[in-house]
Amino acid sequence: MSAPKLSDVVEPSPLVEAYSTLTPGDYVGRLAPSLGMIMEHELYNREILISNEFLDTDTFLFITYLKPMADVLKTVNDGLNSLHEVPLAVSLDQEMGFGKTHFLTLLWHLYAQTYKWSEETLINSRALLSEVKESGYKRAVAERTLVLALDLISYPLGLDPYETIFESAAKLMELKRASTEPDPEFLRSLKGLKPIEAARRLISHLNDTPLLIMIDEFYGGLYRAAEGGDEKIIESLVSLISFLKEVIDASRGRAKLVIIISSARQDAERWGKVSAMLQKRGLSRLVEAVNDLRDRLGRLRPIKLGRIEVKDVISILVKRLFKFKVDRGEAALRLKDALKSALTDLLDEKSLNDFILKIERYYPFSPSLEHLIRKFLYPTFGADLPRSQHIRDLLKITASAISKLIRDGGWSGCSLIIPAHIPPEDIASVLGESKIASEWMRVYHSCRMVAERVDEAELKRLLLLILASIYTKSVTTNITKLIDMLRSPKILSREEVEFRGSTIQDLVRMLAGGVPDALLKRLSDAIGYLEKMPYVNSTIYEGINYYIMSLIPGPVELLDSFIREERRRAGLEAEDYSAITFYLEEHMTRQYSLSGYFQSFSDKRAPPKVILVDWDYISGKPEKPRFIDYLDQDAFNILVASPWSIAKRLLQGAKPQELGEEARSIVERFRNDILSRLNLFAIVVPEFRLEDQKELCEYIAQVNASAKLTDYIKPKDIKEVRRRRLDVARRAPTYDLLRELYEDEKSFEDIMIEVMDAMLQKIDNYASRTAIAAIQNYTAKMISLFNTIIYYDPGSKSIKRDRLSISLGTIKDLRNLYGEIPSWIASAVSTKCGVKGVDDLRAALLDYVKNYAAKHKTDLLSWKRLEIDGKAIKSALGGGWPEIPLKPKSISIVETAIKSLGGSYAIADPEIHSIKISVEDLKIIVEPAITPPPPPPPPELFDVVEVKGINNVMIGLTLVTNPQYSDRVSAVSLRVDLRKKGLIDIRQCVREVFINLDVNKVLNTYRNDVAESCFTVFLKEKMKKEEIIGMLRMVGMDERIVEFRRSGASQ
Structure with missing residues (x-):
């Protein structure tokens, strides 16, 4: 049975041609939807250009693959259908190109644009609409739903985000002609209110109207606004976020609210990194508002879109790019039978069965495209395509491959779309405008140039397809992984090796269905030519040969050659400890003047003084040690024995643990010579083994080699460039092998120089990273050497030998390290000894x-x-x-x-x-000390006077009427019980009104009817008790029947 050709089974959709010529910058609006552009086209400006498949509901639903969105859609539908205790939140935070905006666009069609379609008008997408209904979608609910949608990167000119969200909602309600509240003018009025008031009024007006809020490009829009610095836009964003927070709070248990915040993970991570900087630039309100909203949403436990798998991507590609002439499943079954017969002699049974079983799932793509799809889906697995836009890029490069196949006539000659059909330049474009992308293309074309020299056309064709296949598996920005596969494949996992390397069995599977059966059987002939490719290498992993396209010579091999030279100079390879000690001393005295750094610290920051001395200054055998003369008469002294002098002592046979005790014994022996300064110094003795010194010198060699390599590949004399580039290239282990592939010496040298030119920055970066790691290791090791201290303990009156622990700081380079060591030692000694x-x-x-x-x-x-x-x-x-x-x-x-x-x-x-x-x-x-006597207590002050009994009340009334005292009265209260005649109850009546009441006359008339009476006078200000008594006596009142009180405040 012959294998069905692509042209017999499937034809490209109109989207193929549209997508094939796009660049990543053209994706939005043409290959991928933009919520902002769709809204602006629909509500503001019909001239906004956007592909019709995103505007037309029938077409959009038809190209939508629902499975990854199904669970989230069900949640959204549920949240809008019924009231929940708390609002439902959806967080769309996947990386760019994983369908976040596509999902928002789906909701826009389902809930916002119900006025544009009905079930009867849907011709192509009724099957998907059925799936949508199964997830709980109700057309009647959608027609009543208020949609507040906003794309923070794309909204109409002249409007700010806060205005836009209300104006867009109002225009949408006008188009929907909804009979329910809120009406469009009410929505427009909200933009004139403060955010919190607007939110509360909106929720109070909703009644039973569901509310769907969709914010797209959240962090991307925030970052763009912050960078732009437009204060109006920034303030508008703060208002928008405040509104969203209040809507969330106000809607709890009151409104059917679903809120969706969408942003690419790259944008969210970038916002997290720059937030602190933005706060310093005066954008604290915006940053804090964002943090508050994020916390608020986090408490709602938002759900996310489902993870997209390889099989989902295949479904998306098929939906967008193909129209099948015959049943897809039947065509796949026919192809399985044909390929099984053709591949039986080329693949082992397990490999063949695995490949055949996958054909139905991937058709019309080759199952071998899985590795490339995984690179786009999961770029973080190996950091292969970190700038990928995932499904968007896959749609573009697949459309480009289909278009090229049709142009070249391959559509009618192939049964599957295979990895080699993907144009290498399309994959390189995903790497971005970088040197790595250009370098990969130069590497590929250099290999292609060798393949083009093959005379036999069919073999040349097969070899070019093999190169393209190997390229699709090997291409990556993670160059060090490829170098590792050549230098030391055992350090990698099987998954990593299989992810980037290609066995002969892999190549068969990658080419199957894309080349004639007869040509595929000549694979072994073509494989022989791979040994001649300048950038195709092979490596053995667990007994299997893997082919990879790599950027040889690589930084690791080049740097290793410099390190080997430095190690030989240091005596490390021969383990010559005399040479190693000399190398360390030369490094610390000539390359870097360590004693100079100690002197500089003492000059600028003493006390205490930190002095680097050789061991002989401490030991001083047999005479008095010279360090005594180094002791400053005023400042505290920290004497530090130099590491190289300790190493020399070790070479003489001393044991590391003996040196600290030796120093302590010396101080004890000469104690009387320094009695007056015994508490003013300490000695730090590095106690280490010669092996520790060797480790230090290993790190020094790595740092020195990195610096030499960087300097060597960047000569100041332009005449030296070519010679040095070739000299560096010759250090690569594969240089001689690569040289054998070319008959012409100059052509080979030109290619190697081209590679070196492209790799300059990479070599520099790798050398820098190696140096940084070595410096960090060196720092930790170096500081650990200063581990023993000798000092006088006043408490016990003894000379002590103790362990010293030094804390590390942040270090950039060795110069920085040596400048900080005196400070670190001073800090540690001060803590340990109590300085x-x-x-x-x-x-x-x-x-x-x-x-x-x-x-x-x-x-x-x-x-x-x-x-x-x-x-x-x-x-x-x-x-x-x-x-x-x-x-x-x-x-x-x-x-x-x-x-x-x-x-x-x-x-x-x-x-x-x-x-x-x-x-x-x-x-x-x-x-x-003489303590003064305490001050006398302040006098008691009163402003309320109260008397009881009718006689006393009658006398008290004179305080109100007597001109001599009435000015001091603020108000009065009177309560008189006249039994059956009634009750007089006047409370805090002002004096002027009270006088006009003529209470005296009433009391005189009904005096005999009084049962109880109480008269209260409120003074204008607090007075001493003696002063008040004087007033009372003047009107004839006995102070013994008066109650004095203090009110809360003067009246």
Whole structure:
């Protein structure tokens, strides 16, 4: 049975030609939908150009593959059909090109544009509409749904985002002619309100109207606005986000709300990286608003689109790009039978069965396209195509392959679309405008140039298809992985090797269905030519030969050759420890002056002083050690033994662990010579093995080699460029093999120089990364050497040998490291030994003086002064004093600390309470502090006077009517119980009104009927009790029957 040809089974859809010529910058609106462009075309400007398949509902539904969206669509439908306790949220955060905007466009057609279609008008997409209905979609609900949609990257000119979302909703409602609220003018009015008020009013007007909010390109739009710096747009975005947050809160349990936030993961990650910088630029409100909205949505536990698998991509490609003339399944079955017969002698049974079983799922594509689809779907797996737009790119390159097949006549000669049909330049375009993309194309064309020299046309054709097949598997931005496959394939997993390498069995499967059976059987003849390709190499992994197209010579091999030279110079390869020690000393004294960095630190930042000395200055056998003369008379000294001098001592037979003890014994032996400065120094002794020194020099060799390689490939003299490029290329292990492929010496050299030119930046980057890693390892190792400290402990009055631990900081290069080492050592020693500055010393001295005062309180209670000799304290701290077991940074700051002690201080002794300290000529004088008597309590003030009883009330009324006192009255209250005659109840009546009531006359008339009475006077301001009593006595009232009170405030 013959295999059916593509032209017999399928014809390209009109989209193939449209997609095939697009560049990545042309995708949006033509290959991929843009929600903003669709809305602008529909609602504002019909001249906006966008492909009809995104505008026409029937066509759009027909090209939509629903499976990855089904679960999310079901959630959206459910959220709009019925009320939930909390709003339903959908987060579309996949990488670019995974169908986020396609899903939003689907919702736009289903919920926003119901006025444009009916089920009867759908001709091609009724099957998909049935699937949509199965997910809970209800046309009646959709017609009533209010849609607030916005694309933050694409919206009408002249409008800001906050205005747009309401204006678009209003225009849409006008088109839908919805009979339910809210009406368009109400929606337009919301843009004039503050965001929170707008949200609350919207929710209150919804009644039972479902609300669908869709925001596309969220982080991309935010970033663009922030970079643009338009304050109006930024403020509009803050308002929009505030509105969304309030809508979420206000709708809980009240409205059927579904909110969808969509943004490419690349944009979200970029926003996360620049947020801190934007806050510094004054955009804190925008950043904080975004963070708040993200937290709010996070609490709603938003759902996401389903992961798109390879089989989903095949379905999407088939839907968009093909129209089948015959049943697809039947054609696939016919092809299976034909290929099984043709491949039986070329594939092993397992490989053949696996390939044949996949044909139905992939047809009319070859199952071997799976590896390329995986590169586009999951670029993070191997960082192969990090700039890919995933399905968009796959649609474009597949359309380009189909178009080329038709032009070249292959459509009628092939049964499958195979990897070799994908134009290499289309894959390279996915890499972006980069040197790597150009380099890959140069590498491919260099290989192609060799293949073109083959005389036999059919074999040349097969060889070119093989090259294209290998290229599709190997092409990547992750060059180091390909280098690893050549240098050391064992470090890689089988999956990584199979992902980029091609076995002979792989090549058979990749070509099957794309070449005539007779030509496929000549594969072994073509394979022989691969050995002549300048950039095709083979590597053995678990006994199987894999072919890869690589960028040889690679940075790893080149740098290794420089490292080997440096290691030989350092004595590392021969393990010559004398040479290794010399290499280390030369590095730390000539290449970098380590002692100079220590001196610079001491000059600029002392105290303490950090001094690098050779071991001989510490040991000083047999005479007094020379370090004693190095000790500063004022500052604290940290003496550090140089690593190379320690290494020389080890070469003489010393054991690492003995050196610290030796240093301690030397200090102990000469203790009396430095009594006055015993507390003013410490010695740091690196204790390490010769193997540790060797490891250090390994890192130094890597750093030096990286620097030499970078300098070597960038000569200042233009005449040296060619010679040096070839010199570097000759270092590659494959150089001689590659040379054998060319008869013409100059052609080969030109190709190698071309590769070197393209790889310059890569070599520089790899060398830099290697150097950075080596510097980090070197730093950690180097700092770990300074691990032993010898110092005097005032508490125990002994010379101690102890472990020292040094914390690391951030390091950029070795110059930076050596500049920081003195600071790190000073910090670690200060912490370990208790080296203190003025503030800590003052606190310790103050504690000492307080304790001294408590011990001599008898004298203080007898009003005698205590005197403490500050000069003696200075001397004691220099030599080490158990009373204050600290080490001063310098003697001079001890004097500063003493002079700063003046003042009065509380102490914990119940008899003394507090002391007064003064300092005169470094004499600390302590006296008891005199505490002044407490101030007398303030007098009590009152502003309310109350009397009871009719007689007293009658007298009290004179306070209101007597001109001498009435001005002091603010208001009065009167309560009189007249039994059966009634009740008089006047509460806080102002004085002027009360006088006009003529209460005196009423009380005189009904005096005999009074059962109870109470009269309350409210004064204008608080007065002393004695003053009020004086007033009362003047009107004849006995103050003993008066109640005085304080109100909350004067009336």
